[in-house]
Amino acid sequence: MSGRRSYYAGMAAEEQVARLYDRSGRSVIARRWRGPGGEIDLIARDGAEVIFIEVKQARSHAVASERLTVRQMERIYASAACFIGGEPAGQNTPVRFDVALVDGTGRIEVLENAFAA
Numbered sequence: 001m002s003g004r005r006s007y008y009a010g011m012a013a014e015e016q017v018a019r020l021y022d023r024s025g026r027s028v029i030a031r032r033w034r035g036p037g038g039e040i041d042l043i044a045r046d047g048a049e050v051i052f053i054e055v056k057q058a059r060s061h062a063v064a065s066e067r068l069t070v071r072q073m074e075r076i077y078a079s080a081a082c083f084i085g086g087e088p089a090g091q092n093t094p095v096r097f098d099v100a101l102v103d104g105t106g107r108i109e110v111l112e113n114a115f116a117a
Contacts, residue, residue, distance in 0.1 A: 021042070025046075029045050033083060035079025035082040036082055039079070040052050040076055041055045042055065049094040056068055098111060
């Protein structure tokens with residue numbers, strides 16, 4: 001039951017984050033996009049820039065942030081490279097990698113350009 005509960009909590013967190021991006025004028029263009037490296041939770045567009053968003057949900061933002069591993073970031077990079085290959089500017093497309101942390105009360109903290117840190 002715990003696995004199912006975690007799955008639905010993750011889905012709800014992704015939906016909350018997608019609505020936040022949409023409300024801020026950065027439209028979500030893909031959800032759970034699968035590439036060669038694995039799945040990217042959300043992909044949004046801000047003008048010409050493509051934003052790859054990893055959503056992490058836990059009881060606190062601190063615990064959620066600890067759930068992103070280097071291996072996971074490498075897989076997201078691989079899938080993102082495949083995705084932007086289909087963009088008009090190809091590999092020259094401006095991109096950014098955000099991490100959206102969602103705590104147990106539904107509060108969202110977005111770490112913009114988090115992979116650069």
